[in-house]
Amino acid sequence: MRTEAPVQVIPGDRPAFDAAMHDLVQDRVAGRLFARDHTLWGPAAESEASKRLAWVDLARTSRAIVEPIAARRQALQADGIDRIVLCGMGGSSLAPEVICADAGVDLVVLDSSHPDAVRDVIDTDLARTAVVIASKSGGTVETDSQRRAYEQAFIDADIDPATRMIVVTDPGSPLDEFATERGWTVFRADPEVGGRYSALSAFGLVPSGLAGVDLEVLLDDAAALVPVLQDDVPSNPGLQLGALMAVAAREGVDKMVLGDTRTPSVGFAAWVEQLVAESTGKDGTGILPIDVGSTSAPNFVDATNDSMLVSCGPAEGAPDASSGWSAHVDAPMGAQMLVWEVATAVAGRLLGINPFDQPDVESAKDAARAMLDGDTETWTPDFVDGDVQVFTAGDWLPDGTSTVAEAVRALLGRLDDEHGYLAVQAYLDRDRDAVVTDLRDALARRTSRPVSFGWAPRFLHSTGQYHKGGPAQGVYLQVTGAQTQDLAVPDRPFTFGEFIGAQAAGDAHVLGSRGRPVLRLHVGKPEGLATLREDVG
Structure with missing residues (x-):
């Protein structure tokens, strides 16, 4: 049975949440959004917003x-x-x-x-x-x-x-x-x-x-919720979810841990990740959504103080979150997507950012193009440990480091115990190399900090914006590997193997130039990933 309302929220600071909701209702934000009012996000965002609101x-x-x-x-x-x-x-x-x-x-x-x-x-x-x-x-x-x-x-x-x-x-x-x-x-x-x-x-x-x-x-499911979402009342679920995200972030609870109550998961949190991270992660602020899969996974269980817990799906599998910042979202797929889009636009207004641009996505693309064009220096390994080449971006690796275990330990040592997060980035074959997905849970247990996992290059169009444009709280572990056989890109001067290598190097270069520590572990053989999983986790 679904919950009566599509969104249920529990704010950790009720007065701050109520004040934000009062302002949203008084300013008629919901009605103005559905009327395509491009002034909602301030003068700097007006040009972009004026051509980005037809989704309502x-x-x-x-x-x-x-x-x-x-x-x-x-x-x-x-x-x-x-x-x-x-x-x-x-x-x-x-x-x-x-x-x-x-x-x-x-x-x-x-x-x-x-x-x-x-x-x-x-x-x-x-x-x-x-x-x-x-x-x-x-x-x-x-x-x-x-x-x-x-x-x-x-x-x-x-x-x-x-x-x-x-x-x-x-x-x-x-x-x-x-x-x-x-x-x-x-x-x-x-x-x-x-x-x-x-x-x-x-x-x-x-x-x-x-x-x-x-x-x-x-479309019927989405349309049925439009009258509710455009109504300027405190019970508006889009306003409630957007206010919860933004007010929590303003109070330092800027990690949004997403768990799916459906079995098996349909991957909804991955869609939320790209919507929220790319929309809010800029100008040194934002909300980092972290897809942990299940509501019984590490980071959802034993959550950190800077994490808001959001469960999606049937209420029967939702945890009893009686305190702290949390929410449960349950609606048919079309309606749920529209709720999240409204909430993200609302959060952008409260955070004072433009939720419709992605300025830092292009930086990684430009760096990858430069790598392919040979306009930057070749990225050479710091050292080799057995079958693993070890690379770093940023000046952070201690002198004398000579093993994968030591390098990983050094990277994790850069994690801020109160606000830091680790992003695991897999530039691998999602089907063949699925063994590395276990790294997220293992490293979350090891660090007791929020850990995200992203397949490349898809995450570059998702959380990649937050990594470079959001708060400087992250450390980054890239995992790359040799291909079984390269593949030409017809009528282009590069192969797929060269392209994905340039994407990894380009993103690491941009992160490193902004003071974000990056560790890249390049495994020479696909079968070596299982061993790496044991060594790292």
């Missing part, structure tokens, strides 16, 4: 594409094509992945630059595969590289790419022009919807609908 109407406006999506799905099925692969990054891939998982529908998500991962997806059931290429700008390098590889695979198999390639992008983007010239199916998204607020736009609906999700139900 998507439960209504997106209905226009439901029938075209259904027609394309029927045409594919008539041709024996029943496997849908999505190539996209950030919100463009995370929202459909969660929507499909929640609906019990199969969708293959390719959001990796790792050559083994790309090859494995492309080499599987090509004859019955259609591919959705999703990029708002039309120039996302990861997605463009995947598109090139898939197009070449279809050509090599004597399959016309125009019968299999489906594009979601903004009108007039380079990808729109490219695909239109070739006769591909193109769904043009509303350009006034930002990427991470696009769950109910074409970016969320096209791959989900092609895979078999009932889009009418998804």
Whole structure:
């Protein structure tokens, strides 16, 4: 049974929370948001906000594409094509992945630059595969590289790419022009919807609908909550959740630990991570969401004093949080996504930041491009321990360090006991190298501090913004590994292996230049990851 209200909040400081709610209601923030008032976040944000608020109407406006999506799905099925692969990054891939998982529908998500991962997806059931290429700008390098590889695979198999390639992008983007010239199916998204607020736009609906999700139900669930979310009253769940996040962060409780009460988890917290971290983690402030999977996982259990606990899903699995900062969110998927989008916009107003830009995401992209172009020095290891090359960014490793264990101990020694966090970043094959996911729980127990885990490069379009733009509280552990076999990116001067290596080095370079300690452990053989897991954890 679901809770009566979609959001239940327990503020650790009731007077501060009530004061924030009073201001939000008095300032008519909810009504103004749904009226697309771009002045809500201050003068500095007005230009960006003026072209990023169409998401508040998507439960209504997106209905226009439901029938075209259904027609394309029927045409594919008539041709024996029943496997849908999505190539996209950030919100463009995370929202459909969660929507499909929640609906019990199969969708293959390719959001990796790792050559083994790309090859494995492309080499599987090509004859019955259609591919959705999703990029708002039309120039996302990861997605463009995947598109090139898939197009070449279809050509090599004597399959016309125009019968299999489906594009979601903004009108007039380079990808729109490219695909239109070739006769591909193109769904043009509303350009006034930002990427991470696009769950109910074409970016969320096209791959989900092609895979078999009932889009009418998804949109109906969201639409049913719109009257509640736009009402300027203290019971508004979007205002309550946004106020809880922002007031907690202002009082130093700036880690939001997310646990899913569903078994198995549908990965909803990963979508929340990119929405909240990329929207709030800037100007030295923000909220760090940490997906721990289950509400029984370390960091949710034995939580730190600077952590707010948020459970998502059926109430039966929610913990009894009678004190401290906590919340439980339970609603159908379409409604729950809209609640979180509203809450994140509200939190941005209270924190005094623009929730619609991502200034520090570009810095890592630029650094990766410089690496690929040879415009920076080659990143050389500090030392080698057996089969593991050890690299650092930032001047923090003690002289004489010569083993992986010593380097990890030194990195963890940089953790602030009151406000620090550790981010584990895996530039690996998400399917083959899943053994490293255990590192999060092991290191959370070892450090008694919040520990996040992110697959690269997807986290670069998610928590990567917070890592560089949020408070300087983090230390960073990169895990990279040798590929089984590299893979060329057609008509580009680099391979997938070179690309993911440049992404790791580029992000580490930016973090190190900002005083964030980075330790990179490069494992020479895939089978060495299990040993590394034991050594590090």
